[in-house]
Amino acid sequence: MSLIVQKFGGSSVANAERVMNVASIITDTYRQGNDVVVVVSAQGDTTDDLIEKAYEINDKPSKREMDMLLTSGEQISIALLAMAIEKLGCPVISLLGWQAGFNTSSAYGQARIKTIKTDRLKAELDHHNIVVVAGFQGINKYDDLTTLGRGGSDTSAVAIAAALHADRCQIFTDVEGVFTADPRKVENAIKLQEITYDEMLELATLGAQVLNNRSVEMAKKYNVEVEVLSSLKRVPGTIVKEVAKMEKMLVRGVTKDTDVARISVTNISNTPGIAFKLFSKLAQKKINVDIILQSIGRDGKKDITFTVSKDNADTAIDAIKNTFDIEDKDIVCDTNVAKISVVGAGMESHPGTASKMFEALFENDINIDMISTSEIKISVLIEAKDADRAVSAVHRAFFQD
């Protein structure tokens, strides 16, 4: 008998039929003799609909009231899912975030889980109940409802799995697992059987959109074995763990990220510490900087180019202008770019990976603008219009040739 945590996203419970489908996955797992805790998100477009309702009334609602509003979404889905499980004849109880013991920081809209008081969860499991928990939400020290921010339900699921020392945390999505590239766009993309936390983190950061990053970080920290699998097709998914089988692959995946803005600052005086000042200013503003390129420009001046996510671009530009004495013409932002990356723990010992990637791009006439490498990934910045073609070309080079 195992303890399994299963997480279902909003699209998996979008309507009555899908709720029944999810309920049958859960009850099958339960009837195989497992203890089951389920984490579920709000149905389909519920959250967006609620946000729209709020903005109709107030274009700047307080974050506290926004969390009060949005947490109703998961409340609806846990109740409906519990009713579906009742219908299939298994004992079940639904719990809101606070009932399941999720104590969070006070930061409405982006709260962090501080502790999970597992007494109630354990008591319900002792009573042989399937426990359906509202994801994405908790309660702060003022007894007020909070939400965990983007991708929060994945984090809820991994946190429960960690707190209860679950044997596995299954994240159900609308894809069958983690692929070597986006299977909707790249022919012959291959589903991975296993992948390491670090590889998964790179893939998540790089726009693979399978698992939320915070949840992978938490899974790594507490060594929670995560499986990514489909709620629609009952086949094994991809297991994310500390050490993964290599499957004779140098590279685990090729990803595209178009949420990138490239900011170039030119004609900076070439004095020591200038790059440090610039990036510490951005860090203060909580802006993550990705690829960085620094070069000596004309007249001994410096050029610094770096990438940030698109919604951080304006804030970054303002911060730089306010800190340094820079003319408008000397700061340029380009959002028409994409980042293509190959990821794989195997590549560190194979120096040919980068050249293989660059060769594939060169043969397809795709110009590389910036390059960044780490132990387990190589990223290049290219023009956005070439992105899909680039992913296909690089994927072909590694997986078909």
Place this chain on the structure above:
Amino acid sequence: MSLIVQKFGGSSVANAERVMNVASIITDTYRQGNDVVVVVSAQGDTTDDLIEKAYEINDKPSKREMDMLLTSGEQISIALLAMAIEKLGCPVISLLGWQAGFNTSSAYGQARIKTIKTDRLKAELDHHNIVVVAGFQGINKYDDLTTLGRGGSDTSAVAIAAALHADRCQIFTDVEGVFTADPRKVENAIKLQEITYDEMLELATLGAQVLNNRSVEMAKKYNVEVEVLSSLKRVPGTIVKEVAKMEKMLVRGVTKDTDVARISVTNISNTPGIAFKLFSKLAQKKINVDIILQSIGRDGKKDITFTVSKDNADTAIDAIKNTFDIEDKDIVCDTNVAKISVVGAGMESHPGTASKMFEALFENDINIDMISTSEIKISVLIEAKDADRAVSAVHRAFFQD
């Protein structure tokens, strides 16, 4: 400075425009220097929509999960109303039933308020916040969400007013107050300035549908002054209190109730205690019996006729058949009936009231089937098809002649 509790029903907050209207009533009250606690129901058809969603999945959901589902409705409305009040520039905080301290019995779907722990409410008022509370809901000793059942938000409002010793509890509805008859159907219906709790109880029971009965009982018990008034038209409403000004009226109102079934049991053996057994059986089944008529039938046998609400009719008939040895032909149920009542504390000292009512019906060729009287009301049972005509005729007799 007064402490005022204001309650708004679902139709008063059905859309963004109405939410803003309600917010302006609340902020006006606050800016006049009052402490304001607001109780609000789920928006418009939200509750019905949620029930429909549930039945799509499970035609017999557990009551616990139903309460988990339905309580999300008020959660949405308190958040939206709080945002509207923020928009109008007043400090505000929304509280769920459990956050506002509503401790209830465990009976899901029809929980009773046991206590209200007012610490949080008082703290928020001390911080000069307008407090918006979710009506209709609370929490039981297991930390699970409960609903108070039909008309529960009125009860929530009166309970808070009682617990906080509020100066007044204003119940906003889509009518301007309590009228001498339904103003949509009866010409020249008159709005009452004041009415006693007992009169209001009779009017509520009799189908006036202005205030929920449990809330009036609670208002009477804790001597909470209640005002019924319109959320759309800013004019004084009707005040419900212990002693009301008489306004030279014998009768306070004429009401119609069509949720009535008349059950006749004939050929019962004329032995002592038979009526007692019959009605105690119905009491066991928690069926309220209203008008009762007993007569001696043929061969020394008894006939007993009584009325119950329509949805209790089948249960009542089954209970009687299972208890007594009664043939099918000897039990008859008629749902094509209506109860017309006149209510008024003034009538006890005026013996002419009943004859005036009967005369009005006689002159309009309306046949009286059963009669029931109390100190402050006279009810008659007639055919349903005559109901509206009967109300108009009786109302004319008392208020225009």
